[in-house]
Amino acid sequence: MSGRRMIPSVxxxxxxxxxxxxxxxxxxxxxxxxxxxxxxxxxxxALHGFLxxxxxxxxxxxxMSASPxxxxxxxxxxxxxxxxxxxxxxxxxxxxxxxSRVDGSTFGGSVHLDGPHxxxxxxxxxxxxxxxxRWLGGGSYRGRRARGEGIWILAADxxxxxxxxxxDYREQVLDGARALGTGSDRAHYLRHDGWxxxxxxxxxxxxxxxxxxxxxxxxxxxxxxATWTLFHRPLVVGPNLPAAFGRARxxxxxxxxxxxxxxxxxxxxxxxxxxxxxxxxVYDRARVALGGDASLGRLASLVPQLAWGVxxxxxxxxESFFLGAGPTLVSIPRDALAGSSFAIAKLDLVGAGxxxxxxxxxxxxxxxxxxxxxxxxxxxxxADPFGGPARLGADFPDRREWLSEAGISLRxxxxxxGITLKASEAWPLGATDRHERFQLVATHALxxxxxxxxxx
Amino acid sequence: xxxxxVFLAAAISPPGPTLAVEDTMHTEVPPIVVHAPRVTLDxxxxxxxxxxxxxxxxxxxxxxxxxxxxxxxxxxxxxxxSLYSETVVRVYKKRPDKVKAVVLRRYRATPKGKGSGxxxxxxxxxxxxxxLVNFAFRPESRRDFKYHIVGRDIVGNHVVYRIAFEPxxxxxxxxxxxxxxxxxxDFVIVRQEIGFERSPAPLFLERMDRMVIEREQEAGHWVLRxxxxxxxxxxxxxxxxxxxxxxxxxDDYAINSGLPDSLFRGGSGRxxxxxx
Numbered sequence: 001m002s003g004r005r006m007i008p009s010v011x012x013x014x015x016x017x018x019x020x021x022x023x024x025x026x027x028x029x030x031x032x033x034x035x036x037x038x039x040x041x042x043x044x045x046a047l048h049g050f051l052x053x054x055x056x057x058x059x060x061x062x063x064m065s066a067s068p069x070x071x072x073x074x075x076x077x078x079x080x081x082x083x084x085x086x087x088x089x090x091x092x093x094x095x096x097x098x099x100s101r102v103d104g105s106t107f108g109g110s111v112h113l114d115g116p117h118x119x120x121x122x123x124x125x126x127x128x129x130x131x132x133x134r135w136l137g138g139g140s141y142r143g144r145r146a147r148g149e150g151i152w153i154l155a156a157d158x159x160x161x162x163x164x165x166x167x168d169y170r171e172q173v174l175d176g177a178r179a180l181g182t183g184s185d186r187a188h189y190l191r192h193d194g195w196x197x198x199x200x201x202x203x204x205x206x207x208x209x210x211x212x213x214x215x216x217x218x219x220x221x222x223x224x225x226a227t228w229t230l231f232h233r234p235l236v237v238g239p240n241l242p243a244a245f246g247r248a249r250x251x252x253x254x255x256x257x258x259x260x261x262x263x264x265x266x267x268x269x270x271x272x273x274x275x276x277x278x279x280x281x282v283y284d285r286a287r288v289a290l291g292g293d294a295s296l297g298r299l300a301s302l303v304p305q306l307a308w309g310v311x312x313x314x315x316x317x318x319e320s321f322f323l324g325a326g327p328t329l330v331s332i333p334r335d336a337l338a339g340s341s342f343a344i345a346k347l348d349l350v351g352a353g354x355x356x357x358x359x360x361x362x363x364x365x366x367x368x369x370x371x372x373x374x375x376x377x378x379x380x381x382x383a384d385p386f387g388g389p390a391r392l393g394a395d396f397p398d399r400r401e402w403l404s405e406a407g408i409s410l411r412x413x414x415x416x417x418g419i420t421l422k423a424s425e426a427w428p429l430g431a432t433d434r435h436e437r438f439q440l441v442a443t444h445a446l447x448x449x450x451x452x453x454x455x456x
Numbered sequence: 457x458x459x460x461x462v463f464l465a466a467a468i469s470p471p472g473p474t475l476a477v478e479d480t481m482h483t484e485v486p487p488i489v490v491h492a493p494r495v496t497l498d499x500x501x502x503x504x505x506x507x508x509x510x511x512x513x514x515x516x517x518x519x520x521x522x523x524x525x526x527x528x529x530x531x532x533x534x535x536x537x538s539l540y541s542e543t544v545v546r547v548y549k550k551r552p553d554k555v556k557a558v559v560l561r562r563y564r565a566t567p568k569g570k571g572s573g574x575x576x577x578x579x580x581x582x583x584x585x586x587x588l589v590n591f592a593f594r595p596e597s598r599r600d601f602k603y604h605i606v607g608r609d610i611v612g613n614h615v616v617y618r619i620a621f622e623p624x625x626x627x628x629x630x631x632x633x634x635x636x637x638x639x640x641x642d643f644v645i646v647r648q649e650i651g652f653e654r655s656p657a658p659l660f661l662e663r664m665d666r667m668v669i670e671r672e673q674e675a676g677h678w679v680l681r682x683x684x685x686x687x688x689x690x691x692x693x694x695x696x697x698x699x700x701x702x703x704x705x706x707d708d709y710a711i712n713s714g715l716p717d718s719l720f721r722g723g724s725g726r727x728x729x730x731x732x
Contacts, residue, residue: 046612047639048673051646058668062684064537065527065701074544074560205596293627301627352626366690368629368658413629415657445627
């Protein structure tokens with residue numbers, strides 16, 4: 001009976017259906033996982049047929065969006081050519097309001113002109129500071145031009161402005177909000193009158209960048225003028241640390257490079273001002289930072305960061321390195337310590353998943369929070385701009401000056417301007433009279449390094 | 457067909473046992489053993505980078521019709537998808553830096569009125585490298601992504617590799633990941649599906665549902681055919697709803713046709729798209 005069998009017809013039908021189903025399943029699995037054969041058709045027709053099958057499924061998914069173009073009535077001669085002369089220049093304006101304890105409320109506005117052909121943005125602003133009774137404002141230009149694998153950026157500004165004494169870090173929005181709301185702005189300020197020019201060549205793939213700049217600015221101290229707050233709270237920091245008065249004519253060189261093989265980025269900045277440039281202030285200032293991240297599977301990122309800075313010459317407050325809050329130590333109030341040298345080492349372990357989902361807490365999709373653990377140690381050395389005795393370590397902080405902490409943080413990336421909102425709680429480590437401290441900052445992922453270019 | 461035959465045979469045959477006749481031909485095909493080193497993933501990635509660079513280098517000028525479309529309520533229960541806007545543009549490109557766009561049609565479902573937001577714009581650059589397709593496969597991107605081979609499809613005399621990529625860094629959420637189909641005859645990407653494990657902008661965008669990029673072969677050159685995106689907003693957008701499709705289609709290509717420089721005088725590649 002080999003090759004011949006007596007079987008019931010219903011069973012045959014069932015068997016055929018089952019085999020057909022199995023064959024279909026096997027074919028599908030085959031197509032999905034490894035070599036599919038369509039050798040019957042001519043070579044290119046077969047490829048186009050293969051891609052066409054994928055396209056058909058895309059058509060079904062996207063429906064109307066994927067429907068072919070109806071070319072009826074498309075008359076080239078009636079086309080609306082973009083131009084003439086290329087893009088149109090675009091004009092815009094916006095009111096502005098700022099608040100600080102040195103200027104009080106500053107009401108004003110700005111106008112800008114976006115040039116055609118990506119010629120850049122020209123902006124002018126004017127505002128009146130009510131408490132310091134000063135007009136502030138000026139003009140600025142920022143242009144960006146892609147050339148081959150490089151991007152050239154030209155930035156210039158001039159006028160009278162409020163500047164932070166801590167030139168390495170400023171929270172544009174939150175500083176003002178804290179000052180206005182609760183008087184808890186701890187930053188210190190100075191006045192800049194003059195101009196600033198910088199040119200930078202940035203690699204399109206962000207492998208390296210190099211920039212040079214020059215500024216000629218009269219720097220002057222400011223006193224606290226506005227002691228009121230919206231919620232009638234007393235100022236947390238009353239007096240404003242006075243800057244040294246003088247003209248700063250300074251050259252700056254800035255560079256950054258992605259290290260080969262390692263997931264790290266190195267950045268270095270150098271500023272120099274002296275008599276050769278006609279500067280009243282004489283100093284050499286350098287800052288080096290290293291940071292990166294390594295993924296631990298798909299669970300978390302390990303983020304090590306290091307920075308070191310040193311100031312030689314006139315150790316004026318406005319060129320000092322500040323320590324406290326921001327990207328430095330959470331357990332120290334903002335800019336509470338400063339010196340002519342500083343160093344910091346940080347390590348963050350940032351969870352990759354949605355924390356609330358992991359904890360099975362119902363939440364709206366927009367609230368995508370990530371949790372993190374961190375530890376940091378930092379110190380400031382050398383001359384103290386607050387008037388205290390000089391600390392050990394003019395070039396590198398002495399080991400007795402180091403302060404350490406560990407903590408937890410929640411991070412939220414809203415997808416706006418590359419910022420990360422970070423709420424942190426830190427506990428000091430070692431023998432110390434510091435206490436547990438909370439801070440909320442708007443920052444970015446590698447906060448000791450410069451913010452990644454956002455104008456790709 | 458065979459199922460139908462068996463079914464009919466079963467239907468017309470008398471009840472009870474039936475004699476089944478084996479009519480299948482048996483044949484033996486000797487296996488062919490091929491001794492060749494399998495191409496490694498690194499080699500494939502290097503060849504893709506070279507293939508893409510070669511593809512770009514062979515293009516001196518391009519002309520095509522680009523259609524930008526916005527579809528409202530693309531996938532919402534109880535609402536039919538509706539065309540919100542369509543802009544058709546004839547684009548001319550020429551190496552090294554010439555580009556010109558001529559708008560041929562502008563359609564908007566609802567007239568512009570008070571409360572309309574500003575229009576979006578598309579800028580056609582002079583480049584023909586199609587970074588949108590190969591951004592994860594350019595040599596400088598190799599250290600930013602992890603890759604693995606998902607499968608191979610043998611289609612005629614083409615071997616098409618499917619290669620998945622995902623961002624190496626998890627520090628910044630909302631980075632793209634995806635799957636590309638690579639035709640190993642030219643080592644050119646012929647199709648790409650991009651996904652986002654997490655929304656790149658959770659404040660506004662609940663999720664990117666799907667993104668598909670397709671290429672087609674025109675006069676022997678692989679060029680963009682279409683880019684289709686479906687996104688779900690966190691909050692309903694007036695007139696557009698929560699689920700919106702954005703599509704860019706490219707038709708009617710003419711490649712290396714020797715466009716004269718005079719064609720580009722006074723032109724630009726920037727086009728305002730009715731899309732709020």
